Amino acid sequence: MNLALHDVEYRLGRFILTAVGLGLLLTTVMAMNGIYAGMVEDALSIVRAPKVDLWVVQKDTNGPFAESSRVPEDLYRNILTVSGVSEASPVAYQLLQIEHQEKILRLQVIGYRLGGLGGPPAIAAGRPILKNRYEMVVDRKAGVSLGTQFKFGRITLEVVGLTEGVVSNSGDSAAFITLEDAQELQFLKSNEAIRNDRVRLQSDLSENPQLAGVSAEDLSSLLQSSHIANVILVRLESWANAEEVAKNIARWTHYNVLTSQQQEDFLAKNVIERARQQILLFRIILLVVAAVIIALIIYTMTLEKTRDIATLKIIGAPNSKIVGLILQQSLILGFLGFVFGTIIISLTYEYFPRRLVLLVSDQIMVFGIVIGICIAASGIGIHKALSIDATTAMAG
Amino acid sequence: MMQQVSAQNLTKIFGEGDTEVIALKDASLDVEAGEVVALMGPSGSGKTTLLRAISLIDPPTSGKIEIAGETIFEGKRVLIDDRLLRRQRMGIIFQSYNLIPFLTVVENVALVLTLNGVSNRESLNRARALLERLELGHRADIYPATLSGGEQQRVAVARAVVNDPVVILADEPTAALDSERGKAVMDLLRQLGHEKRAAVIVVTHDERMVEGFDRIYHLNDGILTVEHLNSKEKNENGHSAME
Numbered sequence: 327m328n329l330a331l332h333d334v335e336y337r338l339g340r341f342i343l344t345a346v347g348l349g350l351l352l353t354t355v356m357a358m359n360g361i362y363a364g365m366v367e368d369a370l371s372i373v374r375a376p377k378v379d380l381w382v383v384q385k386d387t388n389g390p391f392a393e394s395s396r397v398p399e400d401l402y403r404n405i406l407t408v409s410g411v412s413e414a415s416p417v418a419y420q421l422l423q424i425e426h427q428e429k430i431l432r433l434q435v436i437g438y439r440l441g442g443l444g445g446p447p448a449i450a451a452g453r454p455i456l457k458n459r460y461e462m463v464v465d466r467k468a469g470v471s472l473g474t475q476f477k478f479g480r481i482t483l484e485v486v487g488l489t490e491g492v493v494s495n496s497g498d499s500a501a502f503i504t505l506e507d508a509q510e511l512q513f514l515k516s517n518e519a520i521r522n523d524r525v526r527l528q529s530d531l532s533e534n535p536q537l538a539g540v541s542a543e544d545l546s547s548l549l550q551s552s553h554i555a556n557v558i559l560v561r562l563e564s565w566a567n568a569e570e571v572a573k574n575i576a577r578w579t580h581y582n583v584l585t586s587q588q589q590e591d592f593l594a595k596n597v598i599e600r601a602r603q604q605i606l607l608f609r610i611i612l613l614v615v616a617a618v619i620i621a622l623i624i625y626t627m628t629l630e631k632t633r634d635i636a637t638l639k640i641i642g643a644p645n646s647k648i649v650g651l652i653l654q655q656s657l658i659l660g661f662l663g664f665v666f667g668t669i670i671i672s673l674t675y676e677y678f679p680r681r682l683v684l685l686v687s688d689q690i691m692v693f694g695i696v697i698g699i700c701i702a703a704s705g706i707g708i709h710k711a712l713s714i715d716a717t718t719a720m721a722g
Numbered sequence: 723m724m725q726q727v728s729a730q731n732l733t734k735i736f737g738e739g740d741t742e743v744i745a746l747k748d749a750s751l752d753v754e755a756g757e758v759v760a761l762m763g764p765s766g767s768g769k770t771t772l773l774r775a776i777s778l779i780d781p782p783t784s785g786k787i788e789i790a791g792e793t794i795f796e797g798k799r800v801l802i803d804d805r806l807l808r809r810q811r812m813g814i815i816f817q818s819y820n821l822i823p824f825l826t827v828v829e830n831v832a833l834v835l836t837l838n839g840v841s842n843r844e845s846l847n848r849a850r851a852l853l854e855r856l857e858l859g860h861r862a863d864i865y866p867a868t869l870s871g872g873e874q875q876r877v878a879v880a881r882a883v884v885n886d887p888v889v890i891l892a893d894e895p896t897a898a899l900d901s902e903r904g905k906a907v908m909d910l911l912r913q914l915g916h917e918k919r920a921a922v923i924v925v926t927h928d929e930r931m932v933e934g935f936d937r938i939y940h941l942n943d944g945i946l947t948v949e950h951l952n953s954k955e956k957n958e959n960g961h962s963a964m965e
Contacts, residue, residue: 327825327829327832327833327836327842327845329822329824329825332824332825332829333824335824336823336824336865337824633820634822634823634824637816637820637822638822639805640777640779640808640814640816640820641808641809641814641833641834641837641881642805642806642807642808642809642810642812642834642837643805643809643837644805644837647837716779716780717774717779717780719816719820720770720773720774720779720816720817720893
């Protein structure tokens with residue numbers, strides 16, 4: 327005769343309500359896990375999307391995500407000559423914020439060469455970019471419809487296609503444009519800035535007697551170059567060893583070369599490390615709160631049964647029966663709380679502002695921790711139950 | 723006749739030094755199989771203390787107790803697992819019924835059997851049969867809270883006798899009942915005690931219930947005396963008077 331199940335059945339409504347409450351608490355733990363996994367997935371999605379092997383960035387930097395990086399656009403031609411390199415393309419990354427339908431929309435803009443590396447992984451709606459200028463493919467999560475036009479500085483871009491699953495490490499949707507458009511957005515100065523630079527240059531030239539005859543207008547056109555990218559993406563031949571090719575490229579081009587794994591590690595360990603620690607701490611606090619709440623619930627449930635437990639002792643129930651009653655109820659409560667938590671998070675995870683990724687491994691971990699907490703928390707109830715004086719049952 | 727309960731020179735002292743209280747003073751009693759005896763006395767006289775001592779719920783400070791010929795307490799030592807003793811050889815009835823609220827009537831009765839290792843199914847069958855006999859069969863599958871006080875106490879009696887105990891201890895079983903229901907419960911207790919050849923010790927302060935007892939023990943300030951109902955003979959500690 328299972329006393330725990332009978333007691334649960336007798337107080338079913340209250341027990342279910344308690345389990346739902348616990349489930350809501352566990353939902354927040356699961357949401358935190360989901361946010362963390364989503365953060366890692368998001369951060370890595372931008373690295374994984376182009377499916378490349380090497381990232382050539384500015385010397386002494388770990389760009390383009392952890393640090394800023396600038397490399398000449400045509401560097402890719404040199405890299406293509408290195409043994410083992412199959413493809414190489416310049417790509418520009420820039421975070422832009424615009425107003426769209428009275429809301430602030432942040433986009434991780436990725437400029438790539440048509441036909442080269444770094445473009446959208448797949449087109450979910452519309453078409454890919456076909457023209458060299460003024461077209462755009464946006465991640466579906468941005469909530470932008472096909473045909474929408476965005477004005478960035480001096481250029482207007484039209485959304486011609488939608489993609490999926492590429493966001494920045496802060497969760498902003500990716501927007502793919504051509505490298506030319508990206509360079510104009512990121513590197514080309516405004517007319518006012520060009521005029522100011524020209525005046526400043528003319529002043530500097532006039533102070534140098536040897537350059538007195540040189541016109542600032544002639545020089546500035548040479549100095550104004552927007553043929554810059556943030557990174558050269560490199561895809562290797564199947565037989566090539568990534569680390570060896572990386573060493574060769576670094577030696578010949580004097581740029582820093584990161585393997586995709588290194589780039590992922592930088593993002594996972596450096597860029598999102600603080601957020602990860604924050605979430606980990608939050609998860610620990612929530613689990614401690616859950617442990618305290620479960621312990622209190624079990625303790626209260628035990629107190630309510632003081633007379634029943636005393637009666638059980640008098641009619642000769644062994645301690646194992648009483649321990650079983652408390653422990654099994656605690657485990658049932660934890661199990662139901664976990665089930666409710668899983669149901670709630672499964673029904674709501676899509677409505678969170680940040681992407682939640684629910685991993686089976688995380689859920690197994692939460693379940694294990696909940697069961698551990700229940701066993702530990704029931705210890706307080708068990709201690710109370712075993713210390714109940716049997717004579718309590720004989721009081722009138 | 724075999725003594726089912728034999729308690730010799732039981733003394734129970736609570737506290738020590740200045741706070742010492744002697745609740746039982748060399749109390750002795752013997753109850754044979756099938757006998758039903760009453761334990762009477764004013765409040766605080768030590769009646770419940772004596773029941774707790776015999777059932778080892780709160781063992782005496784000194785003395786000797788034998789149940790069905792086996793010594794379970796001697797000197798100052800408990801010689802048996804007290805819970806095992808109660809679940810296998812004793813039935814205990816409380817003043818306020820003490821049925822487990824989250825078990826149905828039949829489960830409450832069957833619980834004692836399952837604690838003794840009887841299978842669930844057989845326990846429930848035996849419990850149901852006993853409840854039928856006590857005219858509680860129609861209440862078997864409901865929770866105790868919906869029963870009247872008299873019905874709850876009859877269920878408690880069923881729980882106490884279902885495992886065929888050698889001793890039944892009842893602590894003021896009629897205190898919460900009106901006289902008619904109280905008498906019905908006492909009659910049932912006497913009937914089952916005789917039938918199961920158990921020694922029945924009933925603590926009561928209700929003078930209306932004394933009819934039908936084989937003997938009445940009186941406790942006053944921890945001192946036990948016995949009254950033979952037929953002879954009205956009184957003898958301190960009752961021991962020799964029972965011979």
